[in-house]
Each structure stands twice: as C-alpha cells, then as structure tokens.
Amino acid sequence: MRDGALKWALRLLGIALVVVPIVVALAAKDWDLKEAVLPSEQELSQVTEAVGGIFGGGFSEDTLSLGEPTLSGSSVRVQATLKSPFQVPIKLKEFNLTISDQGMPPIQLQMEEDELEIPAKGTAVFTLVGAIPAAPPSNPRMTAVSIAFEIYGITITLTPDISGGQL
Amino acid sequence: MTTNNFPATRSMNFIGIAAGVLMVALPFLGPWWMAVVGTGAIEIALSPFDLSMLVFGQSIHSDLVDLFLLASKIVMIIAGILLLLGSLSPRSWWSGRLVRFGVMKPFWAVVGMVVAVVVGAFLINNVLPNLLSNAIPGGASIQITVPYLVGSASATIQMGSQASITAPISLSLMPAFWVAVVAAVLGIAARINHRRFKKAEQG
Numbered sequence: 001m002r003d004g005a006l007k008w009a010l011r012l013l014g015i016a017l018v019v020v021p022i023v024v025a026l027a028a029k030d031w032d033l034k035e036a037v038l039p040s041e042q043e044l045s046q047v048t049e050a051v052g053g054i055f056g057g058g059f060s061e062d063t064l065s066l067g068e069p070t071l072s073g074s075s076v077r078v079q080a081t082l083k084s085p086f087q088v089p090i091k092l093k094e095f096n097l098t099i100s101d102q103g104m105p106p107i108q109l110q111m112e113e114d115e116l117e118i119p120a121k122g123t124a125v126f127t128l129v130g131a132i133p134a135a136p137p138s139n140p141r142m143t144a145v146s147i148a149f150e151i152y153g154i155t156i157t158l159t160p161d162i163s164g165g166q167l
Numbered sequence: 168m169t170t171n172n173f174p175a176t177r178s179m180n181f182i183g184i185a186a187g188v189l190m191v192a193l194p195f196l197g198p199w200w201m202a203v204v205g206t207g208a209i210e211i212a213l214s215p216f217d218l219s220m221l222v223f224g225q226s227i228h229s230d231l232v233d234l235f236l237l238a239s240k241i242v243m244i245i246a247g248i249l250l251l252l253g254s255l256s257p258r259s260w261w262s263g264r265l266v267r268f269g270v271m272k273p274f275w276a277v278v279g280m281v282v283a284v285v286v287g288a289f290l291i292n293n294v295l296p297n298l299l300s301n302a303i304p305g306g307a308s309i310q311i312t313v314p315y316l317v318g319s320a321s322a323t324i325q326m327g328s329q330a331s332i333t334a335p336i337s338l339s340l341m342p343a344f345w346v347a348v349v350a351a352v353l354g355i356a357a358r359i360n361h362r363r364f365k366k367a368e369q370g
Contacts, residue, residue: 007264014242018238021235025230025231044227047225051222152205152206152207153204154333156332157331158329
C-alpha cells in the first residue's frame with residue numbers, strides 16, 4: 001500500500017515537472033503556442049538592429065580613395081585610404097584592384113600589407129602595389145575590385161561590379 | 168559473514184551516494200556543449216538545464232524551452248537527493264523506489280543531449296542550406312559542414328559572383344559533460360549495487 005503510494009507520488013512528480021512548464025509558458029503568453037515557443041519580436045528586432053548596426057551605412061563613394069600612383073621601374077605603388085563604414089573593428093585581409101586601358105593587358109594591384117586592423121568607423125591607409133607594362137596606361141580605368149575583410153571572425157569577400165570606373 | 172559475496176555489515180550504497188552528489192551538482196556546472204561561429208558572432212551554450220544563444224551579443228530565448236530546462240534542473244536535483252536518501256538507507260522499504268526514480272536520469276540526459284546535437288547538426292547540414300538559399304533574394308549557393316558533435320569546420324555562403332561569406336564553426340564538449348558521463352556510469356553502477364543490497368537482504 002505505502003509502496004504503491006510512493007510509486008504513484010514519484011510518477012506524478014515526474015509528470016508534473018513536464019506538464020507544469022508547458023501550462024505556465026502557455027498561460028504567460030495568453031495560450032499562444034507560437035509566442036511561447038519562438039523568441040519574442042523584441043529580441044528578434046534587437047538582433048536585426050545589432051546586425052544592421054554592424055554594417056552601418058554600407059559602402060559609399062567616400063569609402064575608398066586612391067592617391068597618385070608612383071612609378072618605379074616596372075612597378076607601381078598607389079596609396080589607398082579606406083574609411084570603414086562598420087560600427088565594429090574589422091580586419092582587412094585582402095584588397096585587389098584591376099586597372100585596364102584600351103589595348104593593354106590589365107594591371108593587378110594588391111595590398112602590400114598582410115592584413116590591417118581597422119577600428120570601428122576608423123580609417124586605414126595602405127599601399128597597393130603591382131607591375132606595369134613597359135608603357136604606362138594613358139587612360140587607366142578601375143575595372144575590378146576585390147575586398148576581403150573579417151568581422152567577428154567571419155570572412156566576407158566582396159567583388160562589386162565597378163566596370164567603367166575612372167581612376 | 169557475507170551473503171551472495173556481499174558484506175551484510177555494509178549499510179550504505181556508496182556508489183549511489185557518489186552518483187547522487189554529482190547529480191545534485193550537475194545543474195550548476197555550466198554548459199555541456201558549446202558552438203561558436205566566428206569569434207563570437209554566434210555562441211550557443213547547451214546543457215539539459217540551460218540554453219544560451221547569443222547572436223552578435225544579443226541573446227535569444229524561448230519561454231517554453233527555458234521552463235522545460237528549469238524543470239529538467241529541478242528534476243535532476245530532486246532525483247539526486249532521492250538517490251542520496253535511497254543510498255544512505257538501502258535496506259529501507261522505500262529506498263528501491265527512490266533510487267530507481269533518479270538513477271538513470273544522468274544517463275538519459277547524456278544520451279538525449281548527444282542525440283539532440285547530432286540531429287541538430289544533421290538538419291543544419293542537410294536542411295538549412297536549402298531553406299537559406301531560397302530565402303536569400305537571387306538565390307545563393309550555401310555549403311555548411313557542421314561536425315556532428317565536436318570539431319571545427321566552416322560554412323560558406325556564395326551569393327552570385329559578387330559576395331561570399333565564410334564562417335568558421337567550432338563545436339566542443341565542456342568538462343561538465345564528462346562529469347555527467349561519470350554520473351551516468353555511477354548511476355548505472357549504483358542501480359546494480361542496489362540490487363545486490365536487496366538480494367543480500369532477501370538471502
């Protein structure tokens with residue numbers, strides 16, 4: 001008798017600890033199952049804001065500016081200034097630029113530095129280097145850009161379409 | 168004098184006591200398993216008693232899941248206390264019931280968590296890429312290879328020819344998981360040991 005009572009008491013305890021949380025969660029959310037199971041709208045909008053905040057206003061015409069190219073033998077060096085639009089520190093890992101001119105092979109410029117830490121909304125100055133053909137281009141145009149940067153350990157590589165851009 | 172090679176003078180199930188103490192401690196030892204995407208972009212800390220999800224520092228939670236995990240915490244503590252009581256007095260009429268109520272809970276908690284993580288990894292590897300590629304405007308090629316329990320891998324999202332995102336993923340089992348495994352083994356041993364008490368008593 002007493003053993004049976006204990007057996008049932010323990011069974012009911014186990015059942016109660018499963019059923020009570022369901023009832024309490026549903027009651028707290030006006031019996032709306034979706035509200036009880038899913039994160040609140042407020043939390044989701046906070047995440048959306050956090051992600052949007054990281055990316056700031058995104059890239060614009062002011063993001064990148066290039067200095068005057070310096071020729072030295074068969075190589076060219078260009079100082080580049082990148083204004084980070086991001087609200088968090090980023091690591092610039094790659095920056096490649098392709099310059100083309102009519103009737104000439106394209107010139108590839110690469111970031112000289114291995115990688116650069118840029119603080120939130122900060123500015124980084126780095127050098128692009130590349131080899132040029134015997135005759136320098138007369139009407140150089142930026143035809144391709146490739147940028148790789150790291151935010152929160154996630155690497156984002158962008159190759160925007162900029163064909164026709166005047167250097 | 169012994170009965171069934173079991174010392175009649177022994178009055179406590181020490182293995183059960185050890186398992187009970189570990190069970191009471193388990194809910195307070197922190198996460199059993201952690202997943203990190205990038206360096207803190209997404210962090211998930213999981214145990215049968217707690218779930219913490221941070222996306223870019225913002226926490227996300229579900230009321231129902233939180234209450235279930237709280238109940239799971241309470242069940243484990245109660246089960247540990249009952250196992251302790253049953254093991255302190257293994258010859259009393261109620262000890263068998265108390266021991267049986269709690270003794271397998273750490274084992275099922277370990278099994279349940281491993282199954283949940285493996286099923287989650289399977290769904291992320293096989294279902295999530297299709298869902299995401301349909302959700303991204305213009306479509307995207309998504310490759311996610313999440314390890315099934317521990318390890319490192321990376322997820323790549325290729326959006327056309329203009330953008331790609333590569334995120335390292337790291338999964339690890341925490342020390343609390345191994346304490347739970349020890350508690351599970353001790354729990355099984357305590358159950359076997361308790362039967363020997365009963366046999367000794369009947370003998």
